[in-house]
Amino acid sequence: MYSIITKVTYEYAHRLMYHQGKCRHVHGHSGEVTVELTASVLNENGFVMDFNDIKTPLKQWINEHWDHAYLANRHDPLLPTLQANGMKIFIFDAEPSAEVMAAFLYWKINDFITRPEVRVKRVTVRETCTGSASYEPEHH
Numbered sequence: 001m002y003s004i005i006t007k008v009t010y011e012y013a014h015r016l017m018y019h020q021g022k023c024r025h026v027h028g029h030s031g032e033v034t035v036e037l038t039a040s041v042l043n044e045n046g047f048v049m050d051f052n053d054i055k056t057p058l059k060q061w062i063n064e065h066w067d068h069a070y071l072a073n074r075h076d077p078l079l080p081t082l083q084a085n086g087m088k089i090f091i092f093d094a095e096p097s098a099e100v101m102a103a104f105l106y107w108k109i110n111d112f113i114t115r116p117e118v119r120v121k122r123v124t125v126r127e128t129c130t131g132s133a134s135y136e137p138e139h140h
């Protein structure tokens with residue numbers, strides 16, 4: 001099995017509103033998404049997939065939806081105020097943790113895969129220098 005890794009970075013704000021400590025306050029991160037794709041057969045270039053063919057649409061999607069946005073749980077009571085003031089917001093059905101972001105992107109990335117032989121193996125979101133979370137389904 002062959003695999004490739006590509007990364008995209010973005011800046012975002014969030015809060016974990018049920019967190020008992022400092023993370024319940026609005027704060028920002030320079031996030032980095034790492035995507036690992038696999039294939040057992042290479043294409044005519046000897047690639048799993050061209051790095052740019054996954055990085056470009058992923059970066060475009062992240063720039064549009066997550067970069068310089070407030071990533072929020074749909075139950076966050078701050079949302080109406082932020083929306084009324086025209087802030088860029090992306091809403092999850094859960095807390096905007098690194099785990100939730102990684103799982104969301106794992107499924108989203110399928111939209112950007114152009115070869116049927118290619119599978120998404122794992123998506124990792126690095127939130128800080130010392131903390132990151134990954135998602136890959138248990139039986140995949």
Ligand SMILES: Nc1nc2c(c(=O)[nH]1)N=C([C@H](O)[C@H](O)COP(=O)(O)OP(=O)(O)OP(=O)(O)O)CN2
Pocket residue numbers: 016023027096097098099127128129130131133
């Ligand atoms: N499993 C997870 N734990 C935490 C997440 C997460 O997404 N998944 N997120 C946070 C916060 O968002 C926080 O911003 C990052 O936490 P922390 O490592 O505490 O941040 P610092 O960089 O400020 O750490 P220091 O070592 O205290 O400087 C928390 N946990």
Ligand SMILES: [Zn+2]
Pocket residue numbers: 014023027028029127
């Ligand atoms: Zn945080």
